[in-house]
Amino acid sequence: MNMKIARFLADHQPATPCLVLDVDRVESNFRRIRDALPLAQIYYAVKANPAPQILDRLVKLDSRFDAAGIEEIDACIAAGAAPGAISFGNTIKKVSAIRRAHAAGVGMFAFDSDEELEKLAVHAPGARVYCRILVENEGADWPLSRKFGTTVAHARALMLRAEGLGLDPFGLSFHVGSQQTSTGSYEAAIAKVAMLFTDLRDAGVNLRMVNLGGGFPVRYRDEVPGIDAFADAIMGAMVEHFGNALPDMLIEPGRSVVGDAGVVSAEVVLVSRKGDDPVRWVYLDIGRFGGLAETEGESIKYQFSTAHDGGPVGPVAIAGPTCDGADIMYEKSNYRLPLALTHGDRVELLATGAYVTTYASQRFNGFAPLAEHYI
Numbered sequence: 108m109n110m111k112i113a114r115f116l117a118d119h120q121p122a123t124p125c126l127v128l129d130v131d132r133v134e135s136n137f138r139r140i141r142d143a144l145p146l147a148q149i150y151y152a153v154k155a156n157p158a159p160q161i162l163d164r165l166v167k168l169d170s171r172f173d174a175a176g177i178e179e180i181d182a183c184i185a186a187g188a189a190p191g192a193i194s195f196g197n198t199i200k201k202v203s204a205i206r207r208a209h210a211a212g213v214g215m216f217a218f219d220s221d222e223e224l225e226k227l228a229v230h231a232p233g234a235r236v237y238c239r240i241l242v243e244n245e246g247a248d249w250p251l252s253r254k255f256g257t258t259v260a261h262a263r264a265l266m267l268r269a270e271g272l273g274l275d276p277f278g279l280s281f282h283v284g285s286q287q288t289s290t291g292s293y294e295a296a297i298a299k300v301a302m303l304f305t306d307l308r309d310a311g312v313n314l315r316m317v318n319l320g321g322g323f324p325v326r327y328r329d330e331v332p333g334i335d336a337f338a339d340a341i342m343g344a345m346v347e348h349f350g351n352a353l354p355d356m357l358i359e360p361g362r363s364v365v366g367d368a369g370v371v372s373a374e375v376v377l378v379s380r381k382g383d384d385p386v387r388w389v390y391l392d393i394g395r396f397g398g399l400a401e402t403e404g405e406s407i408k409y410q411f412s413t414a415h416d417g418g419p420v421g422p423v424a425i426a427g428p429t430c431d432g433a434d435i436m437y438e439k440s441n442y443r444l445p446l447a448l449t450h451g452d453r454v455e456l457l458a459t460g461a462y463v464t465t466y467a468s469q470r471f472n473g474f475a476p477l478a479e480h481y482i
Contacts, residue, residue: 108412108457112370115482116455123374123453124393125478128156128460130164132368137168140323140360143338147356150194152321153179155361155461156369160481162186165364173321173359177204180213190214194318196280196359198223198239198255205230217280217318219257224265228272235277236269237318238262240303242296244284248324248406251284259303266307266314278316278354279304285362286407287322288331290340297341301348317345318357325366325458328408334363362461369460371398371477375452376428386422389444391454394427394434398467398477399456402436412455415445429472 112127121127141149150173151165157179165172166187173196174180183193190212195205198219205216209231216231218224219239227236241256257265262279269276279300283292300317307314319341324331345353377390393399401407411425420443427434448454467476 108370108455111482115480116370116372116453119480121372121478121480123372123477124391124397125480126369126371126398126459126464127480127482128158128161128365128369130160130368130481133161133365133460134164134168136364136368137165137170140334140358140363143334144341144356144358146342146353147319147358150196150357150359151364152196152359152361153183154465156365156464157182158464158479158481159186161365162188173361174213177201177207180208180211184211194357194359200226202226202230209234215277218265219255219262221265221268224269224272224274228274232273233275235275237278237280237316238265238269239280239282239318240300242281242283242299243292244287245289245292248284248286248288248408251282256281259299263303263307263310266312267310270312276307276312276314278314278318278357280318280320280357282320282359283322285322286324288324290332290337292322293319293337293341294344297344298348304349304354314354316355316357318359321359321361321363323360323363325362325461327458328410364461366461367458369458369463371456371459371463373454373456375448375450375454377450378448386424387444389423389425389448390428391425392428392474393456393477394429394436396429396431396434396468396471397427397474398463399427399436399459400466401462405437405440408437408440409459410457411442411444412457413445413448413452415447415452419446420444421446428474431472 111129150171152173154175163186171192172183175197193213194215196217198217215235239256240262266276281296373391373393379388423444424438425436
């Protein structure tokens with residue numbers, strides 16, 4: 108937790124649960140990624156945190172934007188982004204959303220299926236399109252499974268159809284999974300997409316772009332490679348497979364831009380034991396339904412800070428406040444918190460600037476979504 112956020116919490120003692128996010132940290136993270144990968148165009152993944160304060164700052168930094176829905180496109184344009192700087196990166200889009208985006212001036216769309224390609228041809232004629240291929244997500248704490256992307260053979264067939272349908276077959280994309288901790292995953296994915304890229308170029312398709320997706324990690328409980336390590340791996344693989352004829356490169360960082368810029372401040376509601384079990388149950392006023400959805404399967408392991416840090420600790424399970432048995436964040440991940448912790452204490456969850464506010468439910472059990480403070 109940086110000093111700016113610590114001072115805000117100390118001075119204002121905002122009601123919990125709440126997110127406090129340092130927008131200056133967002134800027135420094137963005138600049139760090141841009142410096143590490145100067146040949147790549149950065150399309151901020153809006154879904155990570157679409158707060159107007161973040162979008163406003165990124166527009167001033169000449170960021171581009173990866174939008175998952177028409178509402179995110181509207182938010183980017185309201186923040187001052189040029190429609191041509193927005194990619195509609197979701198491969199699953201309503202016809203009404205395609206029409207609105209195209210009418211607004213958005214010119215680049217993702218797809219991974221015959222039907223989506225045909226929808227784009229009818230409702231976004233002339234648009235630049237890029238096909239997403241399936242790649243391995245090994246090494247990702249939050250894998251994206253098989254919901255998105257298609258096989259290399261199918262992607263080839265789709266891209267060969269695109270021009271005949273009146274579209275511009277602009278490029279190919281992949282995503283190695285969110286919170287990806289292995290640089291090798293990018294190297295393997297680039298090798299895979301490069302073979303298809305070359306094959307399609309040889310077949311007469313005017314491909315010009317490779318979208319490497321997002322996935323760059325932030326530090327939670329464990330150390331992770333820094334952006335420079337990922338940049339070295341990416342550029343090494345791109346040069347190896349494309350030589351001096353590098354295509355346009357796009358990246359879609361989200362978590363790595365906003366994740367460590369935010370802190371969730373929560374209150375301990377109850378600390379209890381179940382009989383003689385040495386494991387204490389710590390119940391917070393925020394849980395999986397309050398925005399911590401990425402704790403599902405104990406995938407994303409947030410770091411906790413308390414006023415009792417430095418004292419004796421013991422094993423805990425950590426859960427949310429709702430009357431739902433699924434509202435448990437951690438039971439198997441060997442969390443240990445101070446023995447002095449009790450109800451009424453404040454607890455900070457570090458690096459929670461990404462994928463928290465937008466995952467929060469709307470008054471499940473009557474609980475209001477967490478408040479947001481951008482400083």
